[in-house]
Amino acid sequence: MDWSRKIVSLLKANDICSISFIPDAVIGRILQAAAKDPYFHFTTLAREEEGIGIITGEYLGGRRGVLMMQSAGLGNCVNALASLAIPYQIPFLMLISQRGELGEFNACHVVLGKALRSILEALGIQHYTVNRAEELETIVNGAFKTAYTCEQPVAVILSTALVGWKDEK
């Protein structure tokens, strides 16, 4: 099973039926793997921050959602995390596709890509990076358990070592 299908199976195993996303090439592969399963509801966001609000509302109503975005998107989420999800103790997983590290061609993705973990740490959000497909099950299942038992958002970062990088020079 490739990494994208593995992620989809782990979402389902953890009762995550709602996917809010801003796509990139990596998220696009996960969406493609999930697309044919009627279990999932998809919400295309216009800006990543909306996803924090939507997932909060879903959780208040008894439904579990995941936020999928590129590392740049975390920059758009900071205040909603800091002043909604964290103080109101809203559990969910952020699945973040990493830019700005191995194999980057675009200097404008490097700054936030490098700052990603520092921003999460400044907010007190636990984060785990998946580098190899064999780690997916442990990290994703473990992140879900910590998020929902401790009622907090947790980030899982998909490294380019796992998902590859763009061919562009």
Added chain:
Amino acid sequence: MINRLEATRYLVEQLSDEPVIASCGNPKFDLFTAAPNRKANFYMWNSMGMASSIGLGLALARPDKKVIVLDGDGAILMNLNSLTTIADKAPANLVHIIWDNAQYQITGGQPTHTGGKADIAAIAKGAGFKQALSADTLAAFKAALAQILSQPGPWILVARTDSSGAPGRPPKSPVYIKHQFMEAVKGA
């Protein structure tokens, strides 16, 4: 001009156990003042702009319940993109009321763009809402409310209000607010 507290009191009188999301700033003060013992009230202490998105998520998770969002002009101007997402998902059970007094009231009344050229109902229509109403008087607000509470949405209602305040202050603990609200919504 509509008195926002009076309109909020009228709104909650029309409701039974429907969940209400109140934006940070004055909407949450009005809601608490109008209905301090109502459990299905969600009070936002910050995350300005997120009320519309929280309302969308709740409406999608609970299609059996009518979900009411009480927003402000300054707040929705901060999350205008959410209108395009809500219009796309188009949950029939979502009612989004925007109190528009054309100012950042809580910080001293500095003008917002709705006091200039921006028209939120027109923006909502451009975002894809089929049903966006405006009301300038309490009578018009009551008439619009009768329509939007009884007919499938999603609805936007922009109510032009004055800048009176409300004395009530909701609980300060976000976790308490969450648990109380979730219990009420679960039982509803």
